[in-house]
Amino acid sequence: MKAFNAELSKLFSLPGIWLAFLIGAFAPAVIAALDSIVEKEEIIAGVSTRLSEVGYIGLGLGVQGIIILGVLAVSSEYLTESSESGGGNQITTSLTVVSSRFHFLLAKASAVTVISILLSIVAILTTVSATNLILGKYAPAFEASRLIGAVCYWIFTALLAFGITVLTKNGIIPLAVLMINSSVVTVSYLLTKVTKLAFYLPDMAGLDMFMFTSDRFHTPFTGGLIMFAWVAVLFIVAAIVFHRRDVAS
Numbered sequence: 436m437k438a439f440n441a442e443l444s445k446l447f448s449l450p451g452i453w454l455a456f457l458i459g460a461f462a463p464a465v466i467a468a469l470d471s472i473v474e475k476e477e478i479i480a481g482v483s484t485r486l487s488e489v490g491y492i493g494l495g496l497g498v499q500g501i502i503i504l505g506v507l508a509v510s511s512e513y514l515t516e517s518s519e520s521g522g523g524n525q526i527t528t529s530l531t532v533v534s535s536r537f538h539f540l541l542a543k544a545s546a547v548t549v550i551s552i553l554l555s556i557v558a559i560l561t562t563v564s565a566t567n568l569i570l571g572k573y574a575p576a577f578e579a580s581r582l583i584g585a586v587c588y589w590i591f592t593a594l595l596a597f598g599i600t601v602l603t604k605n606g607i608i609p610l611a612v613l614m615i616n617s618s619v620v621t622v623s624y625l626l627t628k629v630t631k632l633a634f635y636l637p638d639m640a641g642l643d644m645f646m647f648t649s650d651r652f653h654t655p656f657t658g659g660l661i662m663f664a665w666v667a668v669l670f671i672v673a674a675i676v677f678h679r680r681d682v683a684s
Contacts, residue, residue: 438533438542442508445525446546451507459500459554464561467493471569478573487575488648490566494558494585495642498592501551502613505596508547510606536678540601544670547593555589584644584655591641591662592617598669601677627652637665 446452467490477483512526533539559582567574592613599609616622616638626633633639634652643651643658653661 438538439545441532442543442546443549445511446504446508446550449507449511451503451511455500455503455507456554457500458503459497460557460561462499463493463497463558464565465493466497467562468565468569471566471574475570475573478570485648486573488646489570489575490562490577491581491585491645493562493565494555495588495646496617497558497562498589498617499614500558501554501589501593502596502610502617504550504554505547505593506600506606506609506613508543508597509600510604513604537674540670540674540677544594544597547597548590551590551593552586555586558589559585580655581645581647584659587659588641588644588662591637591666594666595637595669598666598673601673635661637662640665 470492471489474483474486474489478486512529513524529539530536533542559577563577596609596613599613600606603609621638623633623636623639626636627639631652640653640658640661643653644655644662
């Protein structure tokens, strides 16, 4: 419990974490608002075909803040400290306090999970508010089961970013890859046009937990199970690599 509290404290002390919170809380609402404006025009014109997805699109595409959270949680450990502090890395100090590397990773992942849950709830509140404000009486009903799926998607996305950063020891690569793949036209989506295997990629499978589109490939439960499996395997690999790695290298 002490390790978990320490990781929470470290996360909240990072300057970049507030940017993650800001983007995480409002990016989904902005995306949902823009989509709602377009959808309202289609409703008025009588050509609307995807009203049930409005709002959820923001929660699917607005995950940049949660990606930053997962990356920062790990990459901050490898930043070089000031010369007054000895010029070393935070990771050395962290592992001196928490001797078990597995417990260290578990505490850090748990802290990321808790913050992800809180941030996803805030994102849902801002997204639902923005959608209802713009669509008014046309706004779709937000189902609890789908919103729970969105929360799970955010948690798993943060942990994927976390695991990849553990492997790379650098925030640039996971940030670049995951940010690009969370854009409007994702690489994973384009791959689905080439092979059905792309539907088993974590982001595509995870979206099926709450995005009930006509071309959905998995049931919500199956999609969640696939994404969870990716997270579990990545965490195991990351834990093994981290256990064997010389952190000073």
